[in-house]
Amino acid sequence: EAGVAQSPRYKIIEKRQSVAFWCNPISGHATLYWYQQILGQGPKLLIQFQNNGVVDDSQLPKDRFSAERLKGVDSTLKIQPAKLEDSAVYLCASSFTFGRLLNEQFFGPGTRLTVL
Amino acid sequence: KNEVEQSPQNLTAQEGEFITINCSYSVGISALHWLQQHPGGGIVSLFMLSSGKKKHGRLIATINIQEKHSSLHITASHPRDSAVYICAVKLSNTDKLIFGTGTRLQVFP
Numbered sequence: 001e002a003g004v005a006q007s008p009r010y011k012i013i014e015k016r017q018s019v020a021f022w023c024n025p026i027s028g029h030a031t032l033y034w035y036q037q038i039l040g041q042g043p044k045l046l047i048q049f050q051n052n053g054v055v056d057d058s059q060l061p062k063d064r065f066s067a068e069r070l071k072g073v074d075s076t077l078k079i080q081p082a083k084l085e086d087s088a089v090y091l092c093a094s095s096f097t098f099g100r101l102l103n104e105q106f107f108g109p110g111t112r113l114t115v116l
Numbered sequence: 117k118n119e120v121e122q123s124p125q126n127l128t129a130q131e132g133e134f135i136t137i138n139c140s141y142s143v144g145i146s147a148l149h150w151l152q153q154h155p156g157g158g159i160v161s162l163f164m165l166s167s168g169k170k171k172h173g174r175l176i177a178t179i180n181i182q183e184k185h186s187s188l189h190i191t192a193s194h195p196r197d198s199a200v201y202i203c204a205v206k207l208s209n210t211d212k213l214i215f216g217t218g219t220r221l222q223v224f225p
Contacts (some may be wrong), residue, residue, distance in 0.1 A: 009156075031211065040217065041217055042120075042202055042204070042215030042216055042217050042218060043159075043202075043204075043213075043215050044215075045212065045213070048211065048212075055211075056212070091159060093159075095211070103206075103211060104149075104161060104164050105149075105161070105213065106161065107151075107158065107159035107160070107161070108158065109156065109158035110156070110158055110159070112156075
C-alpha cells in the first residue's frame, strides 16, 4: 500500500514570495490533515479536511495561508506571502475516517520550507 | 505548561543499552501515539494505544490512564534507533492530536 505522498520535499524562497505544497493521501482515506512543525517543536495542526469539507481550521493563519481539497482526494496548501517565521516542515497526514476511537493518522515525508 | 510533556528532551546511549522515554499529559484522551521522526522530517507511527502495553520487536509501549503517563522502551538499542521520538495524545471525542516536543535520541556504536 502506497503511503502519503508530498511534494516538493524541500523549498527555499524569499520572504513575500508565494509557495504551494501538494499532498496525496493514502487511497480511501477520507480525512486529511496539514501540520506545521517549527524546528524543536511538535507538529501543530493547521487544517483538517473530511472529504472536501473543512472540519477544523482554527489554527490556520487565514490572512496568508489557504488550503483546498476540491475533489476530496489530494490537497494543496498555499502560503502567500511568506514570512520568515513560516520556515518549518509542513506535514500532511491522512486517516481512514474521523470520529472513530482508535483512528490512526499516517504521515507523509514532509516538505521542509526555508524562507530567507 | 504544555498539555503533553516528554522527558528527557535529549538522550544519548551506547549501543545495546535499554532506553526509556516518558510522556505525561494533562487532558482527557482516547488514545496515545508514539511516533518516530528521522532527519528530513518524515514521521512513522510506532504505536497507538489506549490501555495496557504493546510490543513490536525491540519496542515496548505502556500507558497508565489513571496516572496519565506513558513510556516507550527500546531494548538492545542500535544506532539506527537514533531519531526524535514524539508522544501525541488524541483528545477524547475528537480527532485532534496534541503533540509533545519530542525526545532526541542518539545511540552510539
